Amino acid sequence: MLSQVIELIETKRRFAITSHIRPDGDSLGSSLGLYWLLRALGKEVEVIMRDPVPHAYSKLPGAADVRITPAVDRDYDAVFVIECSDIERPGLKGLDKQFVVNIDHHSTTALFGTVNWIDSTASAVGEMIYNLCKAIGVRVTREIAECIYTALVTDTGSFHYSNTTERTFKIASELVRAGVKPAKVAENVFNSHPWSKLDLLTQVLSTLKRDPSGRVAWMRQTLEMKESAGAFEEDGDGFVNYPLSVGCVEAVAFLKECAPGVYRASLRSKGNVNVARVAERFGGGGHRNAAGCTLxxxxxxxERTIVQALIEAVEREAEDTPRRPLLIFDDQEALPEEVA
Known part of the structure; x- marks a missing residue:
């Protein structure tokens, strides 16, 4: 499908790029990387999003040019939709009436585009945009490099996750040669949070629990917590990874209340525990070790439903893979129900 994307770009002139609501590092980095690529080819292009650019990505080249809009309200030859599981994820009215190019690296993504370029071997959509640069003959400028590097470093968990490959490191190396300063990107993305994020994290961690085996952990974020901390929507990003830093924890659920009775479940896992299958059961999707769904x-x-599904996923993986037995606690050393 890459050839179809190239043909479209070469024969058309006016484009829009969008991604999912509450954009993250890969969705914004890839969108802006494609933005600079198309501009280098002399195309008319803009990035449109329903939600504002989070503070962590506000210093990305081109971030200030992102147009916030509730609808696709202009005429385009095509709209590139980046990292979305379905046509509804961008939250833009009228998108379904456009010529849509669906670009994603999730194997669970619906083929909702007129053109669908899906590469589940890519660690991030940023890898795919880099490949597009090479295939179409656009020089990787500093602007393109910074955007793509941000996509890679965020979607691989700073190159910690299992989706990190030799190809990922090769591309990252090329991006550094093109002018990326890894320390600067890390400072902007990971070390420039507002105090409200830490306040919110303190409250969320106070709800942390794990099952008797110690393999499954979960926590919640309520609307009241967000309000009391004066937090932004994106302040909860990354919280799901904290419990996964515990050695024996193999699967984590972070349940975030989005509206009364509506919860976004972010799921993470280690090894072969497949949380994408869990997310799919509830209409979501993602990667084996990183997925999400709305309940x-x-x-x-x-909480009971999602935790039970994670326990079953961990037990299923345990049946398929020989492992050393976990430490068994007696009554006096029982795992606490809540971990502050």
Whole structure:
């Protein structure tokens, strides 16, 4: 499908680029990388999003040019939709009436575009944009490099996740040669948070629990927590990874209340525990070790349902893979129900 994308770019002139609501490092980095690529070819292009650019990505080249809009309200030859599971994810009215180019690296993505370029071997859509640069003959400028590097470093968890490959490091090396300063990117993305994020994290961690085996952990973020911390929507990004830093924890759920009775579940795992399958059961999707879904109901019901699904996923992986037995605790050393 890459050839179809190239042909479209070469024969058309006016484009828009968008991605999912609450944009993250890969969605914004890839969108802006493609923006600079198309500009280098002399195309008319703009990045449109329903939600504002989060503070962590506000210093990306071109971030100030992102237009916030609730609808696709201008005429384009095509709209590139980056890293979205379906046509609804960008939250833009009228998108379904456009010529859509669907670009993603999630194997669970619906083929909703007129053109669908899906590469589940890519660590991030940023890899795909880099490959497009090479294939179409555009020099990787500093602007393109910074955007793509941000996509890679965020979607691989700073090159920690299992989606990191030899190809990922080769591309990252080329991006550094093109002018990326890794320390500067890390400072902007990971070390420039507002105090509200730390306040919110303190409250969220106070809800942290794990099952008796110690392999599954979960925590929640309520609307009240967000309000009391004066937090932004993106301040909860990355919280799901904290419990996964514990050695014996193999799967984590972070349940974030988006509206009364509506919860976004961010799921993470280690090794072969497949949380994408768990997310798919509830209408979501993602990668084996990083996925998400939206659930509706009461707190206790939602928590019980998603935690049980994670326990089953961990047990399923344990049956398929020989492992050393976990330490068994007696009554006096029982795992606490809540971990502050």
């Amino acid at each position: 509706r109901g009461g707190w206790e019901e939602i």
